[in-house]
Amino acid sequence: MSTFQNTAHFEQVFKDNWELMYQSAYSKIGDQAVVEDILQEIFIDIWQRRESLEIKSGIKAYLLTAVKYQVMKHFDGQAKIRKDNSHNLPEAYYEEDVFGFEELFHEIEIAVEMLPPRAQLVFRMSRLEGYSVDEIADKLKVSPQTVHNQLSKSLKIMRGELKHLAPALAVYLLA
Template sequence: MLLIRNQKQFESIFNEYWEDLYRAAYIRLRDQAITEDIVQEIFVDLWQRRAEINIQSSLKGYLLTAVKYRVLKHLKREARFVTDGLDGIDLISVESDDLSFENLYQQLEVAIDQLSPACQIIFRMSKIEGMSTMEIAKKLNISKQTVSNQLSKSMGIVRAEMKHVTPLLLLLIDGQA
């Protein structure tokens, strides 16, 4: 569980992660002002809810997942979803606000826990940290094909575990910018 005891500790977290969050949002939005707003909202929320946030994995993974969630909420609000290739799901009409980010994050963590340890590492590196297949292969000293196979396997399991939640989550975990 994350405990932010004081402003200095919070500032340290901000200084360590703000660039990663900005980059992750900007890649998807290509709008500096909106990206800055989203990153600011995430850090304001982190500060305001510091006593109640329960992070089961890494802080970086939690924050990057928050970026993806906020970006998707923004895109939904702006009605800029492209539905090609999503089997006819009309994401604009999906009511995603019935699940808070916390609930969504907790359910995703439960689904990830169903994966083998190797699949968990690769899934987190790819889908949460946004690393490419090649980057993961180099970092773990395994073949690119092994990474692809593990990702395919893990995506099948996570999709099956999360199918009851919302189509928005499938976009969240499938999407790679």
């Protein structure tokens, strides 16, 4: 069964998530027109695949991961334009689609599942849902330092598990 049962559901997902997605992309790119194009591309892609698309881990996490992936593709495109730095990066960095988005999301999900339960929760809240350290600490009733420690351990594990991805993509997703 598809994640999007009807047009109204799709529109509600857009309304509920576009602002967070916009803020996430804008904080990295800083160009309103580019960010709007990225969000449009994401939602067009989702709409075109709505019949077969099944999102199992949560729509918010899926959409924020899509934003991160599209932002990375934007920077990759910018890097291609600036050929002067091309000799410093590995060839795999410039491939059009090192991983399709679905494959990338799946790889991240597998790596997250390898984390201990509490570390999974902290990682998802921070990197996939966009919560700040203080927000996570407040929600989980722990100190911000505990959240920092959990994230540090999680990121070390995740980097090791995802090192086979294009280096710049792995660094961006896990920074």
